[in-house]
Amino acid sequence: MKQFIKYLLVIIAATNSFITFAQAKQADALALGAIPPYSIEVTYDKTSHIIFPSGIRYVDLGSDYIIADKAADAENVVRVKASVQGFADQTNFSVITEDGSFYGFDVCYSIAPAEMSYNLSKGERQVRRNNAADVQFEDLGTTPASLTGLLMETLYKNNKKAIKNIRSDSYGITFRLKGIYVHNGKYYFHTEIENETFVPFAVDFITFKISDRKVAKRTVMQEKILEPLRTYRPVIPVEGQATERNIYLLDVFTLSEGQVLLIEAFEKNGGRSQVLKVKNSDLVKAQPLEKLRLKL
Structure with missing residues (x-):
């Protein structure tokens, strides 16, 4: 009986080790595909603006702490501000642009943000795409929008x-x-x-x-x-x-x-x-x- 229990414990330990290893490999794979987000601060009484290299196609908000949408009469500018004063929890939003780039943003509240305007269209193409991922649009078929x-x-x-x-x-x-x-x-x-x-x-x-x-x-x-x-x-x-x-x-x-x-x-x-x-x-x-x- 003792030998059986010992054998059973060895199997459980081996199983747990395999599960831990599999989870670690899965985490590594996810980490390789992670899109590093930009970090910005917003406030209630002022509006922040973000200029993108291409026109805006999609904006999605992580919570109702913030308001974000495309600026009127400007295809490549997103405006964002806090809809709740002094929110404590971090939130986020995502943007997809016409050139097929996906951008993520982590948002924190600040009474006086250090920056109110951001220009992601500056610099070389590869530099400004470090924090973006390619998106495929249905109307472009198998060709990524960035390649088009x-x-x-x-x-x-x-x-x-x-x-x-x-x-x-x-x-x-x-x-x-x-x-x-x-x-x-x-x-x-x-x-x-x-x-x-x-x-x-x-x-x-x-x-x-x-x-x-x-x-x-x-x-x-x-x-x-x-x-x-x-x-x-x-x-x-x-x-x-x-x-x-x-x-x-x-x-x-x-x-x-x-x-x-x-x-x-x-x-x-x-x-x-x-x-x-x-x-x-x-x-x-x-x-x-x-x-x-x-x-x-």
């Missing part, structure tokens, strides 16, 4: 002219398509607007739509609007004697016989709007980004 943004940025900076004959010229305004690229089921359209006049060209909006060539001038019933998934830069006015470029991300598509893709740049309060006509033969010649040897 990096590809758009690289195409913009490289500024290569891969297409020569798709352009619109009138009233001193030239609207051209510089390139169509494809990667992981997405098109990257590189456009350029050149203003040769001294009168600013105020771009109201730019649309992508599929039209039937035979009825495009007489009706809009046969038109299909395509919404870009992402735009590298906000649409801004093209000043006199200036040029502005942009990258637009769309899902891959093709055109049937008799259809054409219209890319239209509309002038606000003006009549100098421009339109580009893209045929199916242009779309299927889209260059794979993998073959461009882009320097990311």
Whole structure:
């Protein structure tokens, strides 16, 4: 009987050791994937602001001790303040940005915070992403949002002219398509607007739509609007004697016989709007980004 009890105690000790080891390994694995949070102080009578490298897509609060949301008319700024005076417990909030970065913040109350404004967009990309994690958005498929943004940025900076004959010229305004690229089921359209006049060209909006060539001038019933998934830069006015470029991300598509893709740049309060006509033969010649040897 004593021998049996001794044997049983050995089994229990071994089991406990295995459980402890497994828990330690699990903790180590979680620690490797931990996202170090930023620490900020907030107060009741003043509002703190945080500037992010990209637009805000999501904000979630850990408790009702604080109020946090996107600042009005500022896509990449979150404002946060205490909703309860002198709360003692630490709370937190999380932010996801359009470039696919996830940020965590630990929040403490202070009567007089040392800092009221934070700029996370300063510094090199890797430095400012040390406390952020990649998030995948459903509309971007398997490509991380951070990689999508990096590809758009690289195409913009490289500024290569891969297409020569798709352009619109009138009233001193030239609207051209510089390139169509494809990667992981997405098109990257590189456009350029050149203003040769001294009168600013105020771009109201730019649309992508599929039209039937035979009825495009007489009706809009046969038109299909395509919404870009992402735009590298906000649409801004093209000043006199200036040029502005942009990258637009769309899902891959093709055109049937008799259809054409219209890319239209509309002038606000003006009549100098421009339109580009893209045929199916242009779309299927889209260059794979993998073959461009882009320097990311």
